[in-house]
Amino acid sequence: MKKVFALILIMAFLGLSGCGSNPEKAKGDQGEAKSEAKMQLVEEGKLTFAMSGLYKPLNYKQDGKLVGFDVEIGTEIAKRLGLEANPVTNPWETILQGLKGKKYDAIIGSMSITEERAQQVDFTIPYYIEGAQIFVAEGNQDIKTPEDLKGRTIGVIQSSVWKSLAEGYSDKIKSYPSDVYALQDLPSGRLEAVITDSIVGAYAIKENNLKLKPVGSILNKDEVAVAVNKDNPELTKKISEAIQAMVEDGTYEQISTKWFGYNTLKE
Structure with a gap:
């Protein structure tokens, strides 16, 4: 009976030792799982x-x-x-x-x-x-400062920060899905000005060979x-x-x- 009891104690000890044989690894595994759970992704990996x-x-x-x-x-x-x-x-x-x-x-x-x-x-x-910039047709001599935008038809991207900025100058605002579409409407006269990011506007003019020009300096800076x-x-x-x-x-x-x-x- 004593031998059986002793054998049970030895087996129990070995079992406990096995569970705690690598506490750092176990801790690390739990930490990784916890970190992954925190960073929620719509598709794993x-x-x-x-x-x-x-x-x-x-x-x-x-x-x-x-x-x-x-x-x-x-x-x-x-x-x-x-x-x-x-x-x-x-x-x-x-x-x-x-x-x-x-x-x-x-x-x-x-x-x-x-x-x-x-x-x-x-x-x-x-x-x-980024910075907001006014763009007009190359031959436009009427808009030389932001104040000249009063009452003008201005093009902006839909749901952009440029829209609220433009509304501070005029109530005639046209929204577009793309800056390029808005800029292309300047030479035809459908728009009198476009407010967009200076980088995007300059690139669009160069890429599409549009006869446009920037007006004045940057209106504001956005992060x-x-x-x-x-x-x-x-x-x-x-x-x-x-x-x-x-x-x-x-x-x-x-x-x-x-x-x-x-x-x-x-x-």
Whole structure:
């Protein structure tokens, strides 16, 4: 009987020893599982991020594939998070609704930080700084300053920060799904001015050989960041960390210089 009891004690001891043979590994496994659970993704192993696909050179389609500055930034972020990049498109006017409806994990599509948007979603640290610019037809001599926009017909992108800016000058606002479409309406006279990002406007004029010109200096400066759902703070944090690391190791400047010729985070 004593031998049987002793054998039971030995077996129990061995069992306990086996359970705790590698406490650090067990702790690490639990930590990894906890971290994965915090970073919510619509598709496991992928960072799915949205954009309009109509905002050249920031995000657009070339030979059926999404390319541009935003796409390259999003791809680098995904790589640093150990995920596969999965860029997708969504109409700009419903892009926030798509994010809140969990169609994608983030918006990496040149979205400026505004108080109204910040009430609906969280933003990472900025990944570039943009400025609003007035563009008019090359022969236009009537609009030389922002004050000359009073009562004029102004074109802007739908649901953009440019729309509220334009409304401060005129009540004749026409919304477009793309900057290029708005700019193309300037030479014909359907619009008298367009307010858009200075980078996008200059690029569109060059690419489409449009007879347009910028008016005055930059109207304002906006910080552009990645938008993430408010119930996904871990993903917001990790994306911010990835952007910061890109800035610090020089990767960000390489990407920015490739697309624009300068570092868009340096004012």
